[in-house]
Amino acid sequence: MPLPKQEYQIQFPTKPHSVYNYMKKNILIVLTGGTIAMKASGQGGVVPANEFADFLRQFPQLSSVANVEVMDYLNIPSPYMTPQMMFELAKLIDLKIIDFDGVVVTHGTDTLEETAFLCDLVLTTRKPVVFTAAMRSGSELGLDGPRNIIGSVRVACHHDSMDKGVLVVMNDEIHTARDVVKSDTGKVDAFMSPGFGPIGCVDPDQVVYNRSTLFRESVWTDQLDTDIDLIKAVAGLDGRHLKSSVENGAKAIVIEAFGRGNLPKTLVPDLVEAMKKNVVIVISSRTYTGRVLPEYGYDGGGRHLQELGAILAGDMKGEKVRLKLMALFGKYHDADIVKRFFKQSSL
Numbered sequence: 001m002p003l004p005k006q007e008y009q010i011q012f013p014t015k016p017h018s019v020y021n022y023m024k025k026n027i028l029i030v031l032t033g034g035t036i037a038m039k040a041s042g043q044g045g046v047v048p049a050n051e052f053a054d055f056l057r058q059f060p061q062l063s064s065v066a067n068v069e070v071m072d073y074l075n076i077p078s079p080y081m082t083p084q085m086m087f088e089l090a091k092l093i094d095l096k097i098i099d100f101d102g103v104v105v106t107h108g109t110d111t112l113e114e115t116a117f118l119c120d121l122v123l124t125t126r127k128p129v130v131f132t133a134a135m136r137s138g139s140e141l142g143l144d145g146p147r148n149i150i151g152s153v154r155v156a157c158h159h160d161s162m163d164k165g166v167l168v169v170m171n172d173e174i175h176t177a178r179d180v181v182k183s184d185t186g187k188v189d190a191f192m193s194p195g196f197g198p199i200g201c202v203d204p205d206q207v208v209y210n211r212s213t214l215f216r217e218s219v220w221t222d223q224l225d226t227d228i229d230l231i232k233a234v235a236g237l238d239g240r241h242l243k244s245s246v247e248n249g250a251k252a253i254v255i256e257a258f259g260r261g262n263l264p265k266t267l268v269p270d271l272v273e274a275m276k277k278n279v280v281i282v283i284s285s286r287t288y289t290g291r292v293l294p295e296y297g298y299d300g301g302g303r304h305l306q307e308l309g310a311i312l313a314g315d316m317k318g319e320k321v322r323l324k325l326m327a328l329f330g331k332y333h334d335a336d337i338v339k340r341f342f343k344q345s346s347l
Helices: 016-022 052-057 060-065 083-099 112-122 145-157 240-247 265-276 302-308 318-332 335-345
Strands: 026-033 038-040 046-048 067-076 102-106 129-132 166-170 173-176 200-202 207-209 228-232 252-257 280-285
Touching: 026 052, 026 083, 026 145, 052 067, 060 067, 060 145, 067 083, 083 102, 083 112, 083 318, 102 112, 102 145, 112 129, 112 166, 112 318, 129 145, 145 166, 145 200, 228 240, 228 318, 240 252, 240 265, 252 318, 265 280, 265 302, 280 302, 280 318, 280 335, 318 335
Parallel strands: 026 067, 026 102, 102 129, 129 166, 228 252, 252 280
Antiparallel strands: 038 046, 166 173, 173 200, 200 207
16 A cells, blocks of 8 residues: 655755755864863873774764764864964875865864964965864863864865855854954854954854955965964054164064054154065054054054055954965065055055
8 A cells, every 4th residue: 555645755855045044064174282172181281182084984973974984183282273284284185185075173272363364365266165173172171172172073064165265163153264363262152253243153953153354365386385474552662672673584574553553653764664674564553453554644643654665454363374475475576566466455
């Protein structure tokens, strides 16, 4: 006797693209260390542990979300991460992602925003690449690492994550690598995108994108030039650090200036001398939100500095400006080309 018709009818999703939700994706998780892979030691203090990769391979919630492969690439505290290590990680991702639908990178929180941004600049893939971390180690109550990993894998599986550049998933929020910063030393909601907010969220039932990103850029290069320095403006700043950078061969110097891009007038002569030696000077702001722009015309003001030849970095944070300059000098090896590129790309 045949089954009643309604018992073998297939109900297709109302939205055509949501059929992807029924297809398991192949996701590579690349481990680089950080608090997410740490535990308290018997001698006191939280230190790297060795069992994190095995934990993920046996994590049942992961296998229900995607076909996951775990690569135990590094296990270091993120303050140990260098720009060259970040660059090598990006090259690894570009190589490995060919065989996967997306990549999730676990990372320490202290330098996550820098590694994610450098990868965003130099990666050539259009597939989802998602960074995540934990603010609490594996020995603490209410650890956030497993939830962040599940959320990141779900984001990496989502069809709308294509062509969005490198993303950062923390505390059920989705951020762009360009805008995200670590804003607190210990809270689980430490990551935010000041002035913009997250582009989406990871809800229990689905991944939701609330807005798109209007500005992305790439610097596809085979190497970095790390002779780039960063100086933060403080009251009474003089030229000692600037002179030291020039004497030690810096090709560019990023200065996190006050407000709209203003500096003490006592620094101006040393800035002029640096630019005479073809050192690129880029001015960002030490504030969390807003742009630097040529508004103030007094000696040391943003307008005055631009007239002298300094480049204003728009709304980009100083540590990310530094990485962008490393990629640009690594690709072009020419200060004039770097200046022209930076002027055209700064918001």
